[in-house]
Amino acid sequence: MAKATKRQTLSVEVIKEKILNFLSKCQEKGAPKSKLPLAKNPSFEKALEELVSKDSILSIYRRYYLKDFAPTLEKTKEKLLSFFERWVKKNRGRKVYQPISELILKKKFNLVAKTSLFTSLDELAEEGHLIRLKVKKVSYYLPLSLLAQEEPKEGSFDPQKIREAYKELVGNGGFLDVSLSKLRRRAGINRKEFQDWILEQSRQGKAHLSAGDYTLISKEEEKEAILLGSKKFYMVRLRDVP
Known part of the structure; x- marks a missing residue:
């Protein structure tokens, strides 16, 4: 019995060494469990468990990595x-x-x-x-x-007008996504200043642009669209507007 235990211990150590060597070659790619060496060996699970428990390797989203190469x-x-x-x-x-x-x-x-x-x-x-x-x-x-643009020139531009107009449109229509065209016109803001501000809010995660339903877009809304790349956006949802 003692000899059998010794053979099993050696087998675990051998498997651990092979797993470590294999993952060192994989580096940041890591490997799924099925690709690790000697995965069908009876001592494989014990070897893997010991490596993970000692943080010699890390299991992240069903892939295994050496600690130094683990994704963060x-x-x-x-x-x-x-x-x-x-x-x-x-x-x-x-x-x-x-x-x-x-x-x-x-x-x-x-x-x-x-x-x-x-x-x-x-x-x-x-x-x-x-x-x-x-x-x-x-x-x-x-x-x-x-998308870097010049900052809007100081003047009569007041973002609070946009926020107030947004609240009115949401209150009237009942939808959080509102037309860019209707929002700008209700706020009475210059188009460039308005679009610059919307893009800045989007950059900060405070506004989400969307295309909406194109079949419902009017000619006026088509003119007021924000063009990014080859895509046009006609609607916006403002966050943090009570």
């Missing part, structure tokens, strides 16, 4: 920022910018867990690095460096 939100955000920086350099100077859909980002960062990816995108949008747009149920992203 900060690492994911850095990768996303690097990707968007390269994208800006490549596309700078174009007349039309095509927003990047979350579907493309999922394929591009297919080794990053969806939860981590979307949380990182949300934080980058809240921090002002990205602007998030929504068409139906799909989110699109653009780096704010492409």
Whole structure:
């Protein structure tokens, strides 16, 4: 019996060493449980359990990583920022910018867990690095460096007029998404100043632009649309407006 126990202990140690060596080669890609070496060995589960319990490896979203290579939100955000920086350099100077859909980002960062990816995108949008747009149920992203505009000139512009107009439109219509055209006209704000402010609120996560139902868009609303990339947005929802 003693010899059998010794053989089993050695087997566990051998498996642990092979798992560690394998994951060191995988680096930041990590690997699912099914791809780890000797996964069918009777001692595999014990070896894996010991490695995880001692924090030698980490299990994150059904993938295993060496501790030094385990993904974090900060690492994911850095990768996303690097990707968007390269994208800006490549596309700078174009007349039309095509927003990047979350579907493309999922394929591009297919080794990053969806939860981590979307949380990182949300934080980058809240921090002002990205602007998030929504068409139906799909989110699109653009780096704010492409949309940098001059600050509105000081004058009669008063954002409180927009907030008050928004409350009136929501109260009258009963919907949180309101027409950009109706909102601007009710607030009595210059178009450029109005759109600059809306984009700034969107950058801060305080406003969400949407396309709405195109079949219901009037000619006047068509003229007042905010164009980002090749997509037009006719509706807006303001947050933090009591």
